[in-house]
Amino acid sequence: MATRRFSATDPDLDQLYQRLSEGSLQPLWELSGLLTSEPRVRGVPHRWPGSELRELGSRAGDLVPVDRGGDRRVLACCNPGLGGAPYAVSTLWAAVQYLRGHEVAPAHRHTPAALRFIVEGQGVWTLVDGDALHMGTGDLVLTPSWTFHEHHNPGPEPMIWMDVLDLPVVAALDAVFFEEGPSEDADTRTAARSASEGWFGGGPGLVPVAGPPLPQHRSPLLAYRWADTDRALDAVLDTAGARWTTLRYTDPVRGGDVMPTMRCEITRVLAGASTDSVRQTGGRVLCVLHGSGEVHIGAERFDVAPGDILAVPSWTPWSVHAADDVDLFSTSDAPVLDALGLMRVQNLTTGQDGTAARGADHVTALHPHTTTDLSGAHR
Template identity: 40%
Template sequence: MNAPDNTNLAARQDFYKRIDVQHLAPLWEQLHSLVTPTPKSACRPVHWSYAAVRTHLDEAGRLITAEEAVRRVLILENPGLRGQAAATTSLYAGLQMILPGEIAPPHRHTQAAIRLILEGEGAYTAVDGEKTLMQRGDFVITPAWHWHEHGNETEAPMVWLDGLDVPLVAMLDASFAQNADQAPKEKRNGGESKARFGSNLLPVDYVAPTPASPLFKYPYAQALDALRTIAAGNAPDACHGHKLRYANPVTGGYPMPTMGAFIQLLPDGLATQGYRCSSGTVFAVIDGALEVEIGDMRFTAQPNDVFVVPSWAEHRFTAQGETTVFSFSDRPVQEALGLWREQRN
């Protein structure tokens, strides 16, 4: 190997300093870190125990009202992305609680939102004035730029997992929002969206105003029945068990253009093969329990626990009892851009 040419090296460093003041930089010094053979994410695997976090939600409920907070949420911050309000590099996650008698006031924003109901039943979310009652395990969506509010007319707290495309929208500098004083006052009949879009029927001549699903709630009972029917007559997939994706009933695509949501059933004792994909994914156990392996990390995920699998991180699950798991990721964006990849090991 030839000895380094110190004269040339000094000339390069001088060149870099001179072009730096004109906001220029040499690509050849950074190319190896910009174009990597496989994803090199700052996102790290992480597990939040619901039992541990729930006590902090109770304290938050005593410290601040839903009206004051606008949304009483504890952000689930990835340890590799602290200060960015991010669970993965493109997605936000948080646990929201609304207490009996509270109303979280209406607002709208360009960030799309999904919710998985973890605790309680009978509280509501309203999208564009239409109330939808929520039960544990239900998947509920709020499309981008739709007015939405939440209320709890029951006698028990309601808790759900929020998922939003906040980091993605921030990266695109596309955040817009409006608050309660600008919200429309008209109300719609509860169940109208289900009647129009949830029965394998569509209004005649319907033209979708947005790429998001017009169906706001996907009941857990319906999804679980579908999974169990499939499981009764079919062997589980080696990597996923029995897994379905939530769909937009108008297009057959994902409920949101920026976020895909999935639900899977793993029979008791199933140990999945190693799997990885390019979309960092947020998981939540609904029922049952999972032994989770993500690289060298090991933990048991109990009902309502949330965990993150970073992009291209190999992982395996082992079910303890019949287990149902919800997940969401940025897979729709990656597929639309031709970026999404998976690998079975």
């Protein structure tokens, strides 16, 4: 209340304001900016170039041991609009993690959930509650809330990948818990196939009648492989007769998002095509896997290349124009907004609006078809 809006010289009001202040109270009529006609978003559109992320990751690998500070060698994307907070958008942490050959990042767990998306390279293993998952180009690997996870690189080559966490959301809810793993020694197991994939990665709709108990709130499948994703993208484009499409990664047993706080999607745009321009409430992080073109976010236009990470702030339209075939991974906080009844979507190309229904989180209606209801159970 640096400045007062009313009656600056009224001694009675002065006294009231004094007593309110002493009583840890504030008068609403002196507060502004609380209820705005549209979201007042501080985050700005931004691009972190993949080439620079790789180079700085490598440089950090040379200079900083992995065991310093959180046992992870991570560079966090800081949205320039967020005043120095280490967040890519106001609700998502995005970063690159760099692991040199023969390095290990030992086990810990935390209530913020994380996902790993690999733009290039292979050979590192992530263990999630002891289940060894190989990481390779185009794969999505989940380390859900409160699962122990660790990484080890048995080979000589370094590897870099993108991490996205829901840390800002969990922190805003005062619900961050953290625990070191049971051992300081890394578990350097590998496996031809993770148990998660052995049980739940079968063909579409095929699930074991008996097996490990299904985890609450999240997918039992922890790795989504590029070979499957690539084939599914082709099949949908072919079936739709379309030039671009978006797939969502979902729980293969119960449907619904892979985790309750982060929606994962992948968009393929064939050379020359452009997606619709869409905005929705909540933030989004993009990561270019293949191809080049332009990504428009609000009034900004970014030329993109593989490895680029981009920030799409809340209620900011974005679209992609592909110079050559583009594959674009994307994470958003949409499950949170859906669950709380706060999702709004506006397709600026088609003019369609949408307020997503709970249990109907088909909010990214990028595509000129009827929107699929991808909600699921997760009871």
